[in-house]
Amino acid sequence: MKKPKFLKTSYLKQEIREFLIKILFLFNYFEEHYKNSEKSLLISSTDGMGDAVVRQKLLDMIVEKEAKIYDNIYILASKNSYEFFKIFGYNVILRSDDERTKLIKRIKLIKKLTNLNIEKVIHLEFDIQDEFIRYLKCKEKIGFNNIYHPETNKLLTQVIKMGDKYVLEDCVSFANEYFDKTFKLEELKPDLEKKMKNENSNYNIVIGVGANSKTRIIDIKRTKEYIDKIYELYPKKQITLIGKGELEFKISKKLEIEFPKLKNFVNKLSLEETIDEIQNSDLYIGYDSGLYNLAFGFNKKIICFFGGNKKTRFYHNKFNEVEILSYIEVSKPCNIIKNSDYGTYELNNISVENFEVSLIKLMNRS
Numbered sequence: 001m002k003k004p005k006f007l008k009t010s011y012l013k014q015e016i017r018e019f020l021i022k023i024l025f026l027f028n029y030f031e032e033h034y035k036n037s038e039k040s041l042l043i044s045s046t047d048g049m050g051d052a053v054v055r056q057k058l059l060d061m062i063v064e065k066e067a068k069i070y071d072n073i074y075i076l077a078s079k080n081s082y083e084f085f086k087i088f089g090y091n092v093i094l095r096s097d098d099e100r101t102k103l104i105k106r107i108k109l110i111k112k113l114t115n116l117n118i119e120k121v122i123h124l125e126f127d128i129q130d131e132f133i134r135y136l137k138c139k140e141k142i143g144f145n146n147i148y149h150p151e152t153n154k155l156l157t158q159v160i161k162m163g164d165k166y167v168l169e170d171c172v173s174f175a176n177e178y179f180d181k182t183f184k185l186e187e188l189k190p191d192l193e194k195k196m197k198n199e200n201s202n203y204n205i206v207i208g209v210g211a212n213s214k215t216r217i218i219d220i221k222r223t224k225e226y227i228d229k230i231y232e233l234y235p236k237k238q239i240t241l242i243g244k245g246e247l248e249f250k251i252s253k254k255l256e257i258e259f260p261k262l263k264n265f266v267n268k269l270s271l272e273e274t275i276d277e278i279q280n281s282d283l284y285i286g287y288d289s290g291l292y293n294l295a296f297g298f299n300k301k302i303i304c305f306f307g308g309n310k311k312t313r314f315y316h317n318k319f320n321e322v323e324i325l326s327y328i329e330v331s332k333p334c335n336i337i338k339n340s341d342y343g344t345y346e347l348n349n350i351s352v353e354n355f356e357v358s359l360i361k362l363m364n365r366s
Contacts, residue, residue: 017103018131038071040116044123044143045077045085046095046130049290050314051167052081053297055124056088056190058171062122062178063090074116080290083271088195100130110135126162126170128152142178144170167313185318190297196279204238205230206277206295208286209255209266210248216287217247218305219340219348220254226285226355227259233359240281241266242274242291283362288314296322301362303355307347321365323358325350 043062045052052059063073075092077085085092099109110132121133123143133141134155144162146152153159160177162170171188175181207227211217218226230239239262241252252266265277275294278284284295285303295302296316306315307327316322327346337348 014101017101017106020103038117039069040072040074040118041066041070042113042116042118042121042136043073043075044121044125044128044130044133045075045081047078047080047125047127049081049084050288050293051126052077052084053190053192053290053293054167054314055171056192056195056297057188058175059090059124061175065179066120070119072116074118076113084290087272087275088192095130106132123156124174126167128155131155144174164311165313166315166318168316168318189319190293191299192294192297193279193299196275203282204240204263204277204280205234205283205285206240206242206281208243208284208289208291208295209241209251210243210245210291211287211289214247214342215344216289216347217251217342218287218307218350219337219342220251222337222348222350222352223251223255224258225352227255227262229352229356230359231259231261233356234363237282238263240277242269242277243267244269244274283359301365303358303362305347305350307344307350321362323362325354325358328354 043059045055045059059075066073073091075085075090076095077092078095079097082092082094095109096105098105100106113132113136118136118138120138120140121136121142123133123141126144127148128143128146129149129152131152140158141156142158142160143156145159147162147164161173163173168185168188172183172185175183175188209217227239230237239259241255241262241264243252243266245267249267252264256262256264265274269277274291278291278295278300279298281295281300283301283303284292286292286295287305292302292304293314299321302316302322303325304316304322305325307325315324317324327350331351331354332349333351333353338345340348342348
């Protein structure tokens with residue numbers, strides 16, 4: 001029998017921690033004897049790098065508007081997106097995992113934020129799970145309608161509509177309400193090239209070999225078939241593998257043995273160097289991940305595998321340069337993969353023929 005949530009140790013620790021912080025809050029522990037004369041805006045973006053990328057245009061529009069009002073604009077980020085914000089020149093504050101879960105460190109974070117004289121908080125997360133804003137006595141607290149944890153909407157002074165469909169449509173909804181204007185989808189598309197100019201071009205094909213789950217990664221045997229097809233059609237193309245992690249490294253070494261011509265940069269590059277590889281590429285191939293969204297942000301031609309994933313939230317194929325490949329029963333391969341350490345049945349049985357069609361289409365597109 002599954003243990004009820006309220007009996008779980010992690011839940012009890014969380015409740016005790018928040019109770020103690022609320023007591024400190026009621027006794028004005030977080031209030032300073034003086035106020036900083038500079039006014040600050042805090043933009044919270046503590047989810048993943050992919051989320052941060054797709055919201056980049058919206059973020060920049062907000063920063064441009066609010067810079068006329070506020071002396072300081074801070075981006076609060078988690079370790080998943082902190083480096084991305086630093087690379088692209090934002091004034092970013094790291095919120096560590098310990099500052100979210102450990103009592104003393106959480107108290108210190110709230111104290112630190114209080115000292116910044118924050119007058120407004122804008123939550124850009126699609127799912128607010130860190131409720132630190134309840135302890136900031138600022139006039140405005142704005143964020144998306146949280147369809148995943150709706151109880152957090154009570155912490156906001158303004159809740160902006162969000163659906164569960166395409167992610168950029170939610171960015172448009174936010175911009176429409178925040179700026180009191182009507183925007184088109186194309187106007188909210190991220191544009192990282194404007195933020196990071198790079199004159200180099202090697203026009204290679206970059207493959208992101210990892211995702212945040214083994215179930216989102218295609219079986220290695222099928223991956224080899226896709227790479228065989230690339231070399232068959234474009235024998236002079238350089239293929240580069242990128243990614244980070246033990247699983248990604250294991251996969252890349254197997255592919256490296258099979259294809260000694262390719263460059264294996266897995267676990268060898270910083271995020272900035274990884275961005276350079278994506279920015280200089282002719283085509284990006286990968287899964288639903290932060291790297292896929294980076295390629296989208298740089299307006300790259302992309303093939304992304306989404307087999308078996310029913311949610312289309314990050315299907316960027318509303319734009320011509322993106323091809324989304326998913327399982328199609330009538331065109332499944334003859335050599336069906338039924339059991340694998342990776343992927344799902346649907347993901348592992350996206351046919352090479354369908355891959356070839358998308359590959360040729362994108363490579364022929366100027």
